[in-house]
Amino acid sequence: MSDTFSTYHPSLNMLFFVGVLGVTMFVTHPIILGISLVSAISYATLLKGWRRTLRNNLIFTLPVMIIAAAFNPLFNHYGVTILGYLPNGNPFTLESCVYGLVMAFLLAAVITWFSCYTDVMTSDKFIYLFGRLIPALSLVLSMALRFVPHFARQAGVIADGQKCVGRSTSNGNIFARIKHGITIFSILVTWALENAIETADSMKCRGYGEKGRTAFAIFRFDRRDGYCLAGMVLTFSIVLFGASRGYVFSRYNPKILVEGWPLTPASFCVFGAFLIFCMLPVILELASRYMWKRRREMADGSLIRSYRLWELE
Numbered sequence: 079m080s081d082t083f084s085t086y087h088p089s090l091n092m093l094f095f096v097g098v099l100g101v102t103m104f105v106t107h108p109i110i111l112g113i114s115l116v117s118a119i120s121y122a123t124l125l126k127g128w129r130r131t132l133r134n135n136l137i138f139t140l141p142v143m144i145i146a147a148a149f150n151p152l153f154n155h156y157g158v159t160i161l162g163y164l165p166n167g168n169p170f171t172l173e174s175c176v177y178g179l180v181m182a183f184l185l186a187a188v189i190t191w192f193s194c195y196t197d198v199m200t201s202d203k204f205i206y207l208f209g210r211l212i213p214a215l216s217l218v219l220s221m222a223l224r225f226v227p228h229f230a231r232q233a234g235v236i237a238d239g240q241k242c243v244g245r246s247t248s249n250g251n252i253f254a255r256i257k258h259g260i261t262i263f264s265i266l267v268t269w270a271l272e273n274a275i276e277t278a279d280s281m282k283c284r285g286y287g288e289k290g291r292t293a294f295a296i297f298r299f300d301r302r303d304g305y306c307l308a309g310m311v312l313t314f315s316i317v318l319f320g321a322s323r324g325y326v327f328s329r330y331n332p333k334i335l336v337e338g339w340p341l342t343p344a345s346f347c348v349f350g351a352f353l354i355f356c357m358l359p360v361i362l363e364l365a366s367r368y369m370w371k372r373r374r375e376m377a378d379g380s381l382i383r384s385y386r387l388w389e390l391e
Contacts, residue, residue, distance in 0.1 A: 081124055081198075082366040083359035087303040088203035090310065095195050097314050098356055102187050107326040108336060109349055111183045117356030118190035124363055125197050139189050143182035150178030156331045177330040196227065206295050229270060236265050306362070313355040320348030 083091070102114040122131045152164070157173025164170055240246050245258045320326055325345045327337040338345030354361070 081359060082362045084198045086306055086362075087299050088199070088207050088297055089299070090303055090306055091198050091203065092207060093307075094310065094355075094358065095191065095199065097310070099188060099191055101317060101321075101352065102184060102191065105321055105326055105328075106180055106184065106330075107328045107338065108180060108183075109338065110326055110352060111180060111187060113349065113353050114356055115183055115187040115190065117353070117360070118187050118194065120357065121194050121359050122190050124360055125194055134193065135186075135190070139186045142189065143186050146182040146185055147175075147178040150181060151175045154178075158332050173330050173332065173334055176334055180328075180330070203297070206297055229266070232269060233262070233266050236262050236269070240265075306358075310355065310358065313351040313358075316351035317348055317355065320344065320351075 083094075098114065098117075101110065105111075119131065119135070122134075126134075151170055151174040154174045154177070155168045155171060157169075157171030159172035160169045161172055161175070162170045237246060240258065240262055241248075245261065247255045247259045247262070249255070249258065323344070325338050325342075325348050327335070329335040338348070341349075
């Protein structure tokens with residue numbers, strides 16, 4: 079499903095994801111991470127639907143969060159607030175537990191944002207941005223980013239074909255199912271290698287990466303993109319200024335120190351600006367839907383007023 083933000087200029091899409099991922103990965107403030115995770119889930123729900131988002135979070139994100147939160151206090155023993163001792167004699171500290179939870183939310187937010195990135199930043203957008211600067215690397219990265227969803231779709235096609243001849247993973251006993259699964263995987267790997275070679279040869283024959291090669295692109299930076307860029311720069315500048323002044327500073331070793339809580343006017347401005355920046359795609363989509371609904375109502379109203387009452391059924 080495409081959204082309004084996906085129709086903006088690719089440079090804005092890239093700048094948004096670079097900004098939100100950069101802040102999420104390098105600012106470990108709990109409120110910042112909470113805003114990032116909630117915004118990522120909201121945008122993923124908008125792109126994929128709540129069923130698919132919930133399924134992906136339960137299958138991939140939740141196990142990663144549990145592992146990060148549980149393993150950190152078992153292997154890291156920094157901190158001055160000792161809650162107890164492990165069987166091997168190492169201390170079990172409050173600081174390591176809290177930092178494990180923070181890392182869990184950070185990983186969940188990053189994974190969810192990257193899932194949105196793969197839907198918004200398509201291969202044509204990526205090649206448009208970096209094709210002239212780093213043609214070979216941009217082609218490799220574009221193929222790598224589209225490999226997983228393309229690989230999954232082709233796996234479904236091959237599995238459906240094998241099912242028609244009675245060789246799916248649901249036919250036969252356990253050994254037959256394993257054999258059929260290996261056959262499907264072998265076909266899939268062969269297809270992937272051949273597809274990569276064909277893509278590379280095709281791009282080489284078209285002169286990709288050669289000097290003087292012209293390129294056509296359907297992307298244009300218009301006034302709408304300018305307004306969006308101005309809003310992104312304003313909100314992100316407030317976040318960077320607040321981070322440089324220490325309004326969102328956090329530390330978990332040797333003692334927990336979290337600035338900006340309770341909320342102060344300065345920290346509230348930083349959190350609010352980051353919330354607007356993260357929720358920008360959702361805000362644009364909701365505003366677009368509202369404007370479309372209003373225009374439909376105005377069009378329907380003008381259509382009704384153009385008829386005389388006795389001509390209406």
